[in-house]
Amino acid sequence: MSQRLTPLEIMTKLISFPTVSRDTNLPLIDWVEDYMVSHGITAHRWPDPDQPHKAALFAHVGPVEKGAIVLSGHTDVVPVDGQPWDSDPFTVTERDGKYFGRGTCDMKGFDALAIWALVEAQHRGIKRPLQLALSFDEEVGCTGAPPMIVAMQDVLPKGSAVVVGEPSMMQAVTGHKGGFGFDTHVVGYEVHSSIMHTGVNAVMSAAPLIDWANQRNARNMAAQPMGVAAMFDPPWTTCHVGMIEGGTAHNITAKDCRFMMDFRTVPGEVPEIWREAYLDQVREVEAQMQAVHPEARIDVTEKFAVPALQPENGGEAETLVRTLTGDNATHVVSYGTEAGQFQEAGYSAVICGPGDIAQAHQPNEFITVEQFNAGHEFMERLLDRLVE
Numbered sequence: 001m002s003q004r005l006t007p008l009e010i011m012t013k014l015i016s017f018p019t020v021s022r023d024t025n026l027p028l029i030d031w032v033e034d035y036m037v038s039h040g041i042t043a044h045r046w047p048d049p050d051q052p053h054k055a056a057l058f059a060h061v062g063p064v065e066k067g068a069i070v071l072s073g074h075t076d077v078v079p080v081d082g083q084p085w086d087s088d089p090f091t092v093t094e095r096d097g098k099y100f101g102r103g104t105c106d107m108k109g110f111d112a113l114a115i116w117a118l119v120e121a122q123h124r125g126i127k128r129p130l131q132l133a134l135s136f137d138e139e140v141g142c143t144g145a146p147p148m149i150v151a152m153q154d155v156l157p158k159g160s161a162v163v164v165g166e167p168s169m170m171q172a173v174t175g176h177k178g179g180f181g182f183d184t185h186v187v188g189y190e191v192h193s194s195i196m197h198t199g200v201n202a203v204m205s206a207a208p209l210i211d212w213a214n215q216r217n218a219r220n221m222a223a224q225p226m227g228v229a230a231m232f233d234p235p236w237t238t239c240h241v242g243m244i245e246g247g248t249a250h251n252i253t254a255k256d257c258r259f260m261m262d263f264r265t266v267p268g269e270v271p272e273i274w275r276e277a278y279l280d281q282v283r284e285v286e287a288q289m290q291a292v293h294p295e296a297r298i299d300v301t302e303k304f305a306v307p308a309l310q311p312e313n314g315g316e317a318e319t320l321v322r323t324l325t326g327d328n329a330t331h332v333v334s335y336g337t338e339a340g341q342f343q344e345a346g347y348s349a350v351i352c353g354p355g356d357i358a359q360a361h362q363p364n365e366f367i368t369v370e371q372f373n374a375g376h377e378f379m380e381r382l383l384d385r386l387v388e
């Protein structure tokens with residue numbers, strides 16, 4: 001039986017693996033698996049068939065039965081390229097009451113606490129099961145969790161309440177917006193601009209699609225927010241174009257124009273309606289283009305889709321976290337997380353983790369010692385409940 005590490009020792013180890021989303025996370029997964037196994041816990045890995053250098057990992061401790069509490073985190077971190085760091089990002093450095101390092105806040109601090117809690121649960125003996133779920137590729141569109149969630153239900157008894165430990169200052173965050181985005185490629189037909197009526201200008205054909213987003217935003221902003229939507233800032237679904245490129249010269253009708261359109265939907269709104277509304281608009285513009293030249297077209301590729309987290313109002317995960325933290329206020333966030341994906345798969349889900357999202361992705365990312373300790377106390381209280 002190997003040594004039981006402290007949460008700080010585990011975090012230090014996790015941070016030492018530079019698991020930037022584009023790179024491998026296998027050394028980290030290997031280490032966690034070995035550590036679990038050395039304490040008699042069976043860890044299951046889900047290797048991504050499309051990316052052999054990545055894997056998720058999940059484990060179960062306690063009675064082999066349904067209804068576990070699931071502690072969930074992602075193992076990937078955002079890059080440090082071009083960021084001015086005062087210390088090595090992959091070495092935990094303590095100064096001024098803060099632990100610095102890439103992922104201390106988002107979210108290897110929580111991962112470390114979750115791993116610690118599982119090993120403690122194994123040694124203390126618990127009456128209700130506890131599970132760990134570590135994903136990858138969260139930072140590149142939450143694409144790693146959905147297959148992991150399917151895989152863990154095949155192997156482990158299904159858990160019931162999931163705590164996703166994204167930094168929330170240990171508050172219970174019960175709702176977030178959903179998000180999905182499209183790459184749109186408008187393919188026109190090139191002619192000299194003096195006879196533009198015989199060509200199809202991709203840039204000018206993209207314009208009404210982008211203006212459609214402007215009009216929808218204006219309409220959404222003017223509408224009275226309904227239900228849960230009113231909790232968000234802004235309290236409406238946003239349509240956003242963050243990138244565009246197209247055209248080759250001022251006197252050539254542009255052959256190509258590409259832009260990225262993202263939607264952030266408030267919980268309760270069906271993303272499919274937005275998807276259809278946009279695609280209807282695309283088909284309308286495409287028909288106008290093809291009336292001029294049959295080769296003109298618009299290709300739309302969906303890039304990512306993350307479901308919203310719907311507040312459950314008295315749901316199991318929320319109730320658990322409120323009991324453990326004493327936080328009874330209502331908190332929602334506008335960024336997407338894996339909590340919406342767990343909820344979509346039939347789990348009760350809540351976000352609660354140490355640290356402030358404002359420090360995530362920053363140079364000199366840190367978690368305060370105080371927040372890390374608050375996370376530790378949360379896990380102690382959780383274990384106290386599970387042994388009862």
Ligand SMILES: [Zn+2]
Nearest residue numbers: 106107138166
């Ligand atoms: Zn995160």
